[in-house]
Amino acid sequence: MKLYFNPQSRAVITKWMLDECGATYELAPISFEKQEHKAPAFLKINPAGKLPALVDGDARVFENAAICLYLADKFPEARLAPPVGAPERGRYLSLMVYSTSQIEPAMGDRLLKVETQPQRGWTDFEKVMDVVEGELGNGPYLFGDWFTAADVMVGSMFIWMRLWGGPTGRPALEAYVDRLQARPHGPKLGK
Numbered sequence: 001m002k003l004y005f006n007p008q009s010r011a012v013i014t015k016w017m018l019d020e021c022g023a024t025y026e027l028a029p030i031s032f033e034k035q036e037h038k039a040p041a042f043l044k045i046n047p048a049g050k051l052p053a054l055v056d057g058d059a060r061v062f063e064n065a066a067i068c069l070y071l072a073d074k075f076p077e078a079r080l081a082p083p084v085g086a087p088e089r090g091r092y093l094s095l096m097v098y099s100t101s102q103i104e105p106a107m108g109d110r111l112l113k114v115e116t117q118p119q120r121g122w123t124d125f126e127k128v129m130d131v132v133e134g135e136l137g138n139g140p141y142l143f144g145d146w147f148t149a150a151d152v153m154v155g156s157m158f159i160w161m162r163l164w165g166g167p168t169g170r171p172a173l174e175a176y177v178d179r180l181q182a183r184p185h186g187p188k189l190g191k
């Protein structure tokens with residue numbers, strides 16, 4: 001497997017996931033300065049010209065959430081996803097999609113000081129934090145003691161929020177970020 005990577009990018013999330021899976025992989029460095037992510041060869045892998053992108057044999061996968069879903073299913077022994085048919089599967093898929101469809105754009109609105117327009121499909125960041133606090137409950141992870149790919153995706157959003165926006169003022173979410181960063185493979189950002 002080859003992960004197209006730049007340390008200043010969301011590919012750090014994918015790398016975290018690969019490490020949680022115990023996967024053997026190669027990093028293919030991509031330079032933004034040299035516009036390597038817009039080169040024809042790279043666009044054949046991710047036509048959007050963005051990182052991350054993963055190649056696994058004949059499979060190519062882009063979009064962080066899709067890559068994490070793919071990897072969690074590819075490495076069932078890592079127990080990072082409820083299997084198809086398990087009652088937790090629906091909530092797991094919901095949280096994976098929610099991370100990029102609502103948490104990330106709401107975070108963007110907050111950081112850019114833009115008013116959230118609900119007709120665009122997401123709530124404001126205060127509501128996002130309410131939702132995630134509710135889903136986290138007493139934790140320590142989104143599925144209680146069970147760490148899953150949903151923690152990689154949802155947790156990464158709050159790790160990045162701390163890095164770019166500072167503390168959220170939500171003690172439960174801050175403690176969650178600390179827990180994730182303390183994991184052996186957790187991204188050590190924003191500390």
Ligand SMILES: N[C@@H](CCC(=O)N[C@@H](CS)C(=O)NCC(=O)O)C(=O)O
Nearest residue numbers: 008009010049050051052063064065
């Ligand atoms: N929704 C995408 C976002 C990908 C994205 O925006 N990646 C940034 C790096 S963090 C990028 O490649 N930016 C370079 C560009 O857009 O030219 C995902 O989660 O994979």
